[in-house]
Amino acid sequence: MVKVIFFALTILPAMLFAQSDSLLKLNGFQESRNKINQTSMIVLGSWAVGNLLSGTYGNFKAKGEAKYFNQFNAMWNVVNIGIATFGYLNAVNNDPSSMSNAEIFKEYNSMQNFLLLNAGLDIAYISIGLYLKERAKNSSNSDRLTGYGNSLLLQGGFLLLFDAALYLVHQSNASVNLYPHLESFMQGGAGLTINFNF
Numbered sequence: 001m002v003k004v005i006f007f008a009l010t011i012l013p014a015m016l017f018a019q020s021d022s023l024l025k026l027n028g029f030q031e032s033r034n035k036i037n038q039t040s041m042i043v044l045g046s047w048a049v050g051n052l053l054s055g056t057y058g059n060f061k062a063k064g065e066a067k068y069f070n071q072f073n074a075m076w077n078v079v080n081i082g083i084a085t086f087g088y089l090n091a092v093n094n095d096p097s098s099m100s101n102a103e104i105f106k107e108y109n110s111m112q113n114f115l116l117l118n119a120g121l122d123i124a125y126i127s128i129g130l131y132l133k134e135r136a137k138n139s140s141n142s143d144r145l146t147g148y149g150n151s152l153l154l155q156g157g158f159l160l161l162f163d164a165a166l167y168l169v170h171q172s173n174a175s176v177n178l179y180p181h182l183e184s185f186m187q188g189g190a191g192l193t194i195n196f197n198f
Contacts, residue, residue, distance in 0.1 A: 026096070026101050026104055026178070026181070027096040027097060028177060029104070029108075029173065029174070029177035029178045030094070030096035030099065030104045030107075031096055032173050032177055033108065033111075033170065033173060034091045034092075034094050034096070035091075036166070036169055036170060036173060037087060037088075037090070037091035038088055038091045038092060040087075040162070040166050040169075041083075041084045041085075041087040041088035041091065042084075042088065043162070044080055044083065044084040044087070044162065045080075045081060045084030045085065045088065047077070047080065047158060047162075048077040048078075048080035048081040048084055049077075049081065051073045051074065051076070051077040051080075051155075052073075052074050052077045052078065052081065054070065054073070055070040055071065055072075055073035055074030055075075055077065056070075056074045057070070058070025058071075058073075058074075059071040059074060064143045064147075065142075065143040065144075065146040065147040065150070066147065067143075067147065068143055068144045068146070068147025068148055068151075069146075069147035069148075069150045069151050070147075070151075071147070072147060072148045072151035072152070073151050073154070073155065076151065076155050077155075105178075105182075108170070108174065108178070111170065112167060112170060112171070115163050115164075115166055115167040115170070116167065118159070118163045119160060119163045119164055119167070122156050122157075122159045122160035122163060123156070123160065124156075125152050125155060125156030125159070126152065126153055126156035126157060126160065128149075128152055128156075129148075129149045129150065129151070129152030129153040129156060130149065130153070131149070132145045132146070132148050132149030132152065133145070133146055133149035133150070133153075136149065
């Protein structure tokens with residue numbers, strides 16, 4: 001009986017404090033993730049708006065391959081504006097306190113995997129751009145193919161740098177605010193095991 005009272009007065013409060021402490025740290029990690037995502041979506045949105053405006057202007061003012069380069073930049077970045085808007089609103093409305101430790105960790109893992117997948121797609125965009133430029137050498141539509149190819153090189157190159165940088169920034173945040181506390185996060189407590197012998 002004395003052991004149970006001792007546990008209730010000393011060990012149990014320490015375990016509860018450790019659990020709430022790990023939850024606070026994990027909420028801090030998620031808040032940092034949300035701020036990183038907000039900033040990254042502002043960067044992507046700014047890139048998209050700049051390309052949309054300059055691309056639309058260039059489409060009507062330029063000629064030859066420059067016209068098609070600007071045209072494709074404008075079309076491409078309509079999608080980027082949608083992605084940036086959705087991503088920003090998602091980050092702003094994400095409430096870490098409504099998520100469990102496992103959900104926060106799963107969301108982080110999913111995002112990192114998604115960024116790696118995107119980097120692979122970015123390399124594919126660059127490859128298609130190179131293919132279009134090569135094909136333009138023997139085509140009657142060489143201006144269009146060259147312009148679109150150059151646009152894909154620019155957009156794919158930017159997105160590859162963007163996705164790689166975002167992956168590394170999230171990885172750095174996790175190295176400081178998640179990985180050192182991962183064991184206690186996954187257990188939801190201090191990771192203390194107590195055996196009772198009655």
